[in-house]
Amino acid sequence: MTNVLVGIDLGGTSCKIAFLNSEGIIIKKWQIPTIIENNGRQIIPDILSSISEKMSEEGISKESIVGIGMGTPGVVDREYGTVSGAYNLNWVETQEVKAIFSEKFSAPFYLENDANVAALGEKWLGAGDNLKNVVFVTIGTGVGGGIIVNDQLVTGEYGCGGEIGHLHVTDNPNFKCTCGKIGCLESIASATGIVKLAKYLAEERNSNSELIAAINQQRNITSKDIFNFAKNGDAFSIEVVYEFSNYLGIACSHITNILNPSKIVIGGGVAMAGNYLLNEIQKAYEKYVFPKAKDDKTLVLATLLNDAGVVGAAYLAKVGIIYK
Amino acid sequence: MTNVLVGIDLGGTSCKIAFLNSEGIIIKKWQIPTIIENNGRQIIPDILSSISEKMSEEGISKESIVGIGMGTPGVVDREYGTVSGAYNLNWVETQEVKAIFSEKFSAPFYLENDANVAALGEKWLGAGDNLKNVVFVTIGTGVGGGIIVNDQLVTGEYGCGGEIGHLHVTDNPNFKCTCGKIGCLESIASATGIVKLAKYLAEERNSNSELIAAINQQRNITSKDIFNFAKNGDAFSIEVVYEFSNYLGIACSHITNILNPSKIVIGGGVAMAGNYLLNEIQKAYEKYVFPKAKDDKTLVLATLLNDAGVVGAAYLAKVGIIYK
Numbered sequence: 001m002t003n004v005l006v007g008i009d010l011g012g013t014s015c016k017i018a019f020l021n022s023e024g025i026i027i028k029k030w031q032i033p034t035i036i037e038n039n040g041r042q043i044i045p046d047i048l049s050s051i052s053e054k055m056s057e058e059g060i061s062k063e064s065i066v067g068i069g070m071g072t073p074g075v076v077d078r079e080y081g082t083v084s085g086a087y088n089l090n091w092v093e094t095q096e097v098k099a100i101f102s103e104k105f106s107a108p109f110y111l112e113n114d115a116n117v118a119a120l121g122e123k124w125l126g127a128g129d130n131l132k133n134v135v136f137v138t139i140g141t142g143v144g145g146g147i148i149v150n151d152q153l154v155t156g157e158y159g160c161g162g163e164i165g166h167l168h169v170t171d172n173p174n175f176k177c178t179c180g181k182i183g184c185l186e187s188i189a190s191a192t193g194i195v196k197l198a199k200y201l202a203e204e205r206n207s208n209s210e211l212i213a214a215i216n217q218q219r220n221i222t223s224k225d226i227f228n229f230a231k232n233g234d235a236f237s238i239e240v241v242y243e244f245s246n247y248l249g250i251a252c253s254h255i256t257n258i259l260n261p262s263k264i265v266i267g268g269g270v271a272m273a274g275n276y277l278l279n280e281i282q283k284a285y286e287k288y289v290f291p292k293a294k295d296d297k298t299l300v301l302a303t304l305l306n307d308a309g310v311v312g313a314a315y316l317a318k319v320g321i322i323y324k
Numbered sequence: 325m326t327n328v329l330v331g332i333d334l335g336g337t338s339c340k341i342a343f344l345n346s347e348g349i350i351i352k353k354w355q356i357p358t359i360i361e362n363n364g365r366q367i368i369p370d371i372l373s374s375i376s377e378k379m380s381e382e383g384i385s386k387e388s389i390v391g392i393g394m395g396t397p398g399v400v401d402r403e404y405g406t407v408s409g410a411y412n413l414n415w416v417e418t419q420e421v422k423a424i425f426s427e428k429f430s431a432p433f434y435l436e437n438d439a440n441v442a443a444l445g446e447k448w449l450g451a452g453d454n455l456k457n458v459v460f461v462t463i464g465t466g467v468g469g470g471i472i473v474n475d476q477l478v479t480g481e482y483g484c485g486g487e488i489g490h491l492h493v494t495d496n497p498n499f500k501c502t503c504g505k506i507g508c509l510e511s512i513a514s515a516t517g518i519v520k521l522a523k524y525l526a527e528e529r530n531s532n533s534e535l536i537a538a539i540n541q542q543r544n545i546t547s548k549d550i551f552n553f554a555k556n557g558d559a560f561s562i563e564v565v566y567e568f569s570n571y572l573g574i575a576c577s578h579i580t581n582i583l584n585p586s587k588i589v590i591g592g593g594v595a596m597a598g599n600y601l602l603n604e605i606q607k608a609y610e611k612y613v614f615p616k617a618k619d620d621k622t623l624v625l626a627t628l629l630n631d632a633g634v635v636g637a638a639y640l641a642k643v644g645i646i647y648k
Contacts, residue, residue, distance in 0.1 A: 133478075133480065133481065145582075147582065147583065149473045149474070149478055150473070150474065150476055150478075152474055154457075154473055154474075154583055154584075155584070156457065156580075156583055156584020156585065156617070157457065157584050157585065157586045157617070157622070158584055158616055158617045158619075159584070159616070160580065160581065160584040160614050160616050160617035161582065161583050161584040162582070163581045163582075163584070163614040163617070164581065164582065166581050166614040167577075167578055167581050167582070168574055168577055168578070168612040179614060179615055180615055181611070181612065181614075181615070250492055253491075253492055254491055254492070254578045254582065255582060256480075256484065257484065257487045257488065257490050257491050258469075258471065258485065258486070258487075258488065258491070258578065258579060258582055258583070259471065259478055259480055259485050259582070259583075260478075260479070260480020260481050260482055260483070260484040260485040260487070261480065261481065262481045287505070288492040288505065290484050290487040290490040290503060290505075291503055291504055291505070292482055292483070292484050293480070293481070293482045293484035293487070295482075298481070
């Protein structure tokens, strides 16, 4: 086995790791728990020893590894390969991740934030069709993004490129964002946002709706519940999904009117709602996008799902993107 | 005189032309009228003979010209160097501009649309400080834009990159855009948009305002009048400028939340309102932009004004950008 890429996708509860060939085919994929105790001191050593172990098992020599890429939460310094502010990993101090990897491996090591790495994965081998201009929008607890222009990540002057979740979409003061602003996309159109939106809209209603009943009974509702109610024909839930999708459609139209990417890939947990959600976003998008850019090919659902991170990290290692 | 760049900025009423050195210093600058009669058949021959004439006058040989760049209205095919749909030039058929230039000059010829060329000018030698990531927003009759990421123009899948004027900023059905949509930025925040906005807001008012008086007398009001009234303390005009700037601030926040460019350069006729306008846009921008990206350095006024086109065209010739 030669020309092996190592892709690492570090998260707050587990770390996914894979060996891939230069075409991005996964040779071996596994995951280990992320031990955040003791200020997360064990996280990087655990990853390193797990990689060594699997190398022995798979008969992969150090020399056959041509690059290592890693996606991480927190703020990344791409040049020095350090991470700061990764609070969900309990990393209180800046972590010299690249330096530690470089002690053990001679292959080049690249570090990038997790949303950008997932964007690279979807761009390379997912719904991005390996096109040069791809935007990834991930709808989960919040809304994140990764912007790829001319095959390069756009991070921007202060690293705020791709802050799709903080596009201002409503002046309604009921939608306060964790960032301190009013009316950010993720305050109304994320997994948590849609629940807030449902509760807000329910206040004005008196309809015969399963969702309104659940809200009035103070049951714990998730975005998945709302989509399921809507798919089952609950009229109020359909309206909530319509409003939710409208904001996402506006945001996607902004992306197109500024960059006109070849693909806007929609991923994250909420995107598991699938084609129903995609079609609703598409309808709204067509209302707001510049007519010449209107088509039914730009908006697509992510396809790599949980593999996007390791594939994107391997792509990073393959092409060695460093870009401000 | 050696290493001469030729910059051409073709407009509907006149064509600005300049000889520049490789640092972008203008050696000679002049303009000729754009004769649009006879389907604009004379436009390109006029430009060519004017250039030849000035070359003789300035003692510039054909061999000393290292590149020719041109900005034009209409839709540009960058590869073939053709223009279509330039209705304000009366060009009904696709024009083989590059082919005509290549017959006369051996130096490489590059064609780009006028807003992008102005963006390149401001990026290179204007308020963009020659940084890699610069967005140009031009506020005139409409609102246009040019997006430069990593030193390259972003034109996008259907050439709709930089359609800043068509960002959706309001659901108010009174603001219909020429593109057919409702609530595009340029329908409310351009030279024509601000007049519509003033008339719309005036309907609900009964105040003692010079602007409202002018509207009620059906006088012909321009954006300049509104800014002048506002600068003279007319409370209603101040409110109109505030609303107008709010929409521009939202649009600039979208640009930053997606790309986080180093500079957003604000130009065009309306930007002649100067620092008063810039400060109003800045105040709105700070309300809507992602907090980590907030600063007072990103938004700047254009500095090259009428020279942006010829300077940008020369830059195009210097670096030979072709980019989708």
